[in-house]
Amino acid sequence: NPYAGLVSHLRASWLSGKTRPMEYRMAQLEALGRFLDDKKQEILEATELDMGKPSFEAFFSEILLCKNELNVTLNNLSHWMKDEHVDKNLVMQLDSAFIRKDPYGVVLIIAPWNYPIHLFLVPLIGAIAAGNCAIIKPSEISKNTERLVAESLSCYLDNDCFAVVTGGVPETTRLLENKFDYIFFTGSSPVGQIVMTAAAKHLTPVTLELGGKNPCYVSDTCDVTNVARRVAWGRFFNAGQTCIAPDYLLCTIEMQEKLMPALREAITEFFGPSPRESPDFGRIVSDKQFQRLRGLLCSGRVAIGGQTDEAERYIAPTVLADVLPSDPAMQEEIFGPILPIVVVANMDEAIDFINARPRPLAVYAFSCDSKIVNQVLERTSSGGFCGNDTLMHLTLTSLPFGGIGNSGLGKYHGKFTFDTFSHHRGCLHRNMGLETLNTPRYPPYTQQKLGLLMTTFEVKRRGTCTLL
Amino acid sequence: MEKMQQIVGRARAAFKSGRSRPLEFRIQQLKALERMVQEKEKEILAALKADLNKNGPNAYSHEILGVLRELALTMEKLPSWAAPHPVKKDLLTMRDKAYIGYEPLGVVLVIGAWNYPFVLVMQPLIGAIAAGNAVVVKPSEVSENTARLVAELLPQYLDKDLYVVVTGGVPETTELLTQRFDHILYTGNSAVGRIVMAAAAKHLTPVTLELGGKSPCYIDKDCDLAVACRRITWGKYMNCGQTCIAPDYILCDPSIQSKVVENIKATLKEFYGEDVKSSPDYERIVNQRHFKRVKSLLEGQKIAYGGETDEASCFIAPTILTDVSPESKVMEEEIFGPMLPIVTVKSVEEAIEFINLREKPLALYVFSNKKQLIRRVIAETSSGGMTANDVIMHSVVPDLPFGGVGHSGMGAYHGKHSFETFSHRRACLIKDLRWEVLNKLRYPPGSMEMMHL
Numbered sequence: 001n002p003y004a005g006l007v008s009h010l011r012a013s014w015l016s017g018k019t020r021p022m023e024y025r026m027a028q029l030e031a032l033g034r035f036l037d038d039k040k041q042e043i044l045e046a047t048e049l050d051m052g053k054p055s056f057e058a059f060f061s062e063i064l065l066c067k068n069e070l071n072v073t074l075n076n077l078s079h080w081m082k083d084e085h086v087d088k089n090l091v092m093q094l095d096s097a098f099i100r101k102d103p104y105g106v107v108l109i110i111a112p113w114n115y116p117i118h119l120f121l122v123p124l125i126g127a128i129a130a131g132n133c134a135i136i137k138p139s140e141i142s143k144n145t146e147r148l149v150a151e152s153l154s155c156y157l158d159n160d161c162f163a164v165v166t167g168g169v170p171e172t173t174r175l176l177e178n179k180f181d182y183i184f185f186t187g188s189s190p191v192g193q194i195v196m197t198a199a200a201k202h203l204t205p206v207t208l209e210l211g212g213k214n215p216c217y218v219s220d221t222c223d224v225t226n227v228a229r230r231v232a233w234g235r236f237f238n239a240g241q242t243c244i245a246p247d248y249l250l251c252t253i254e255m256q257e258k259l260m261p262a263l264r265e266a267i268t269e270f271f272g273p274s275p276r277e278s279p280d281f282g283r284i285v286s287d288k289q290f291q292r293l294r295g296l297l298c299s300g301r302v303a304i305g306g307q308t309d310e311a312e313r314y315i316a317p318t319v320l321a322d323v324l325p326s327d328p329a330m331q332e333e334i335f336g337p338i339l340p341i342v343v344v345a346n347m348d349e350a351i352d353f354i355n356a357r358p359r360p361l362a363v364y365a366f367s368c369d370s371k372i373v374n375q376v377l378e379r380t381s382s383g384g385f386c387g388n389d390t391l392m393h394l395t396l397t398s399l400p401f402g403g404i405g406n407s408g409l410g411k412y413h414g415k416f417t418f419d420t421f422s423h424h425r426g427c428l429h430r431n432m433g434l435e436t437l438n439t440p441r442y443p444p445y446t447q448q449k450l451g452l453l454m455t456t457f458e459v460k461r462r463g464t465c466t467l468l
Numbered sequence: 469m470e471k472m473q474q475i476v477g478r479a480r481a482a483f484k485s486g487r488s489r490p491l492e493f494r495i496q497q498l499k500a501l502e503r504m505v506q507e508k509e510k511e512i513l514a515a516l517k518a519d520l521n522k523n524g525p526n527a528y529s530h531e532i533l534g535v536l537r538e539l540a541l542t543m544e545k546l547p548s549w550a551a552p553h554p555v556k557k558d559l560l561t562m563r564d565k566a567y568i569g570y571e572p573l574g575v576v577l578v579i580g581a582w583n584y585p586f587v588l589v590m591q592p593l594i595g596a597i598a599a600g601n602a603v604v605v606k607p608s609e610v611s612e613n614t615a616r617l618v619a620e621l622l623p624q625y626l627d628k629d630l631y632v633v634v635t636g637g638v639p640e641t642t643e644l645l646t647q648r649f650d651h652i653l654y655t656g657n658s659a660v661g662r663i664v665m666a667a668a669a670k671h672l673t674p675v676t677l678e679l680g681g682k683s684p685c686y687i688d689k690d691c692d693l694a695v696a697c698r699r700i701t702w703g704k705y706m707n708c709g710q711t712c713i714a715p716d717y718i719l720c721d722p723s724i725q726s727k728v729v730e731n732i733k734a735t736l737k738e739f740y741g742e743d744v745k746s747s748p749d750y751e752r753i754v755n756q757r758h759f760k761r762v763k764s765l766l767e768g769q770k771i772a773y774g775g776e777t778d779e780a781s782c783f784i785a786p787t788i789l790t791d792v793s794p795e796s797k798v799m800e801e802e803i804f805g806p807m808l809p810i811v812t813v814k815s816v817e818e819a820i821e822f823i824n825l826r827e828k829p830l831a832l833y834v835f836s837n838k839k840q841l842i843r844r845v846i847a848e849t850s851s852g853g854m855t856a857n858d859v860i861m862h863s864v865v866p867d868l869p870f871g872g873v874g875h876s877g878m879g880a881y882h883g884k885h886s887f888e889t890f891s892h893r894r895a896c897l898i899k900d901l902r903w904e905v906l907n908k909l910r911y912p913p914g915s916m917e918m919m920h921l
Contacts, residue, residue, distance in 0.1 A: 020847075086867035086868055089866075097865045099868065193672060196672065200666040200668075200669055203658060203679070225904075226902070233907075271912060271913075280913050366901065367901075384895035385569075385896045386896075386897045386898075388900060389897070392561070392897055392899065393896070399566060405574075409672065423850065425850070425873070426852075426880075428854070428855045428856070428858070429857065430855060432837065435695050435698070443702075444749050445526045449525065450529055454533065
């Protein structure tokens with residue numbers, strides 16, 4: 001077990017108690033902030049090398065959103081760490097009943113390649129805030145960022161408590177043989193299953209942030225220009241390699257016709273007449289992903305884009321019209337700059353279409369009629385929902401971010417990350433006196449004692465008790 | 469016996485019909501459950517007597533009372549629990565609606581245990597119904613009378629397709645676990661907990677595992693020993709020690725060990741009289757297999773009190789073992805029987821170290837007059853839950869989450885925590901299609917100056 005030494009070293013640090021004081025946690029979090037500030041340029045460069053990530057996008061997702069989470073945590077940590085006192089009944093008025101937030105111990109964070117800093121750093125913020133030690137396993141696919149993280153993070157964080165492990169599938173498999181006190185995984189559903197199965201051996205709780213096909217319903221009553229912009233933004237951000245990107249559009253044939261020129265205009269507005277030359281449009285992360293995506297282009301008909309360049313791993317912002325449910329683009333999560341449009345007759349058909357499929361990470365609905373947006377919300381199930389926009393529910397730190405069913409289990413962001421990495425321990429601190437109040441509970445058991453117990457426990461609805 | 473696939477399929481179809489979602493429906497089902505508990509009280513108590521030799525007032529207070537309380541609390545609070553929770557917005561979302569919606573998960577599976585066979589299926593069931601789910605209940609086959617009764621009663625009071633009882637043993641449970649559920653709540657031991665989680669992993673099903681462990685009980689020299697020992701005796705020997713949060717073993721200074729024994733002895737006589745075997749208030753070990761297991765833990769031990777057994781009636785007397793070695797068998801596994809080992813330690817530091825060398829327990833107990841010492845024990849250990857200066861009682865505070873950590877489990881329930889366990893918290897952000905000018909900040913062509921706004 002090649003990682004046993006590392007894990008036990010972290011566990012020893014954990015047992016020493018050094019990660020528990022608030023001052024320690026704040027200091028580590030502040031160091032993470034300095035990492036983001038000092039290494040900003042390196043992060044932008046590494047992510048550009050990895051997937052042509054535009055600087056603007058990289059700054060937004062890898063720096064800005066992370067700093068938001070960091071600040072929310074630093075500002076609120078002392079409040080989050082406090083014991084939560086709860087209501088007590090009559091008998092316990094002199095006692096203290098509270099929920100204590102205990103760290104778990106040594107946690108493992110496995111991050112994917114698409115937002116390679118954000119997706120390890122935001123969980124790490126919560127793990128540190130909650131008082132844990134952590135092993136970070138960045139993705140080997142975004143190899144420039146992996147190298148950056150492996151080389152520099154140790155200059156900022158306490159190396160006795162936080163470590164970076166690099167490698168691919170074999171290394172991750174060996175890593176998962178060890179016992180962790182929590183595992184936080186972001187990635188695909190099949191690998192999520194593998195992680196949870198490995199976790200089961202040690203009874204390790206997990207959070208799995210997975211994926212799926214996020215449907216986007218566009219009703220006939222809507223501002224086509226704004227819809228097109230918001231959908232195009234969400235779809236083509238990071239060249240489509242976003243877990244909550246709108247995966248496919250559902251609309252009537254009339255709306256498809258109206259949307260097409262609007263989408264074309266939005267794409268031109270964003271990326272110019274030749275997106276390949278725009279500094280604001282990304283590339284596909286690997287040859288494997290590029291080949292996979294190219295294979296999806298034969299779905300429906302290419303209405304916008306469709307150009308590819310293998311050397312650059314460039315796929316143009318593409319919209320496919322008249323896509324059928326049986327087409328390749330509808331068989332898997334796209335994770336690329338391709339937007340299929342599936343024509344439906346009406347909202348009911350769109351909802352049935354969505355509900356016939358595994359529950360996605362996000363559902364989107366666009367309409368000027370709020371009743372329609374609400375119907376889609378109420379009649380579907382998904383990790384999260386955003387009406388009349390895409391992606392934005394992720395940026396609000398007060399909203400929980402997570403999946404359901406195949407798209408994942410657990411949630412994080414803001415306080416939810418802190419809660420994810422804390423064990424909520426029910427504590428009752430009783431008085432040694434007032435022993436007479438306890439007499440009704442002791443044997444010998446009698447009807448009279450039972451009557452007293454029922455009074456003290458304030459059972460509001462008394463049934464016909466045959467004993468009394 | 470119908471195939472599991474069909475049973476679960478029917479529950480799923482019933483859930484998809486949407487009828488379990490309106491609050492009125494859920495409350496109506498909970499009211500029906502309440503009627504069931506009130507009308508069938510005699511039958512429930514009879515089943516508990518047959519399974520565990522629990523007598524009336526005992527069984528009522530340990531199983532029925534808790535269920536009625538949970539029902540009353542849930543019916544009262546459900547509207548507020550289920551209401552959408554608006555969240556704090558930021559500059560970019562000021563004009564929007566942002567809230568967390570509570571939605572049912574779908575079809576949940578509740579697997580009960582045999583030691584508190586009624587409450588351990590009912591309490592999760594209440595939460596699952598309240599959250600709007602369909603529920604498959606699998607009571608433990610070991611407490612067969614209660615299992616049979618639950619299977620008979622539930623369809624008489626509740627929606628037959630939404631809420632189903634499946635009975636059977638290991639083969640039936642194994643088959644059930646191949647089906648897809650949207651949450652599984654399992655109460656039992658760690659070994660089976662692993663099996664449940666591995667089965668759940670195939671469908672990416674979230675789980676709540678209420679397992680066990682050895683719940684330590686540290687008695688400080690500075691405490692009212694008589695009171696401490698009375699409370700410990702109560703929690704240890706109730707249900708013949710077959711309680712997941714019973715104080716499993718005692719840690720104390722050698723100088724008070726004999727006083728602890730004396731106090732517990734005196735309390736036992738107070739509770740069960742001179743002849744414990746003839747006390748109507750003392751239960752039995754659930755079956756031969758567990759009887760043999762618990763009895764074998766006596767081997768090589770110094771019996772300070774008790775130790776009598778009678779295989780025919782699965783009787784094991786309340787027993788105290790002194791000067792127990794940490795390496796002995798009785799200190800290896802969760803006892804789940806009326807045997808109380810005392811391990812001596814010289815200080816609270818030693819006690820904390822002892823506890824931390826072992827798997828995290830479901831409960832932890834500490835008795836002391838010194839608030840500082842108690843605070844220290846809480847801060848330097850971890851456990852599912854804990855009570856200071858008493859035992860068991862943290863599990864009856866409705867607003868405290870009840871669950872384990874590490875080998876003692878994951879997730880929690882009781883009261884509001886049940887509702888949240890069985891709900892999906894869906895992030896909802898509803899924006900306006902107008903006000904596009906605000907969005908221009910984020911669209912390409914990007915500019916670093918824009919970012920600084």
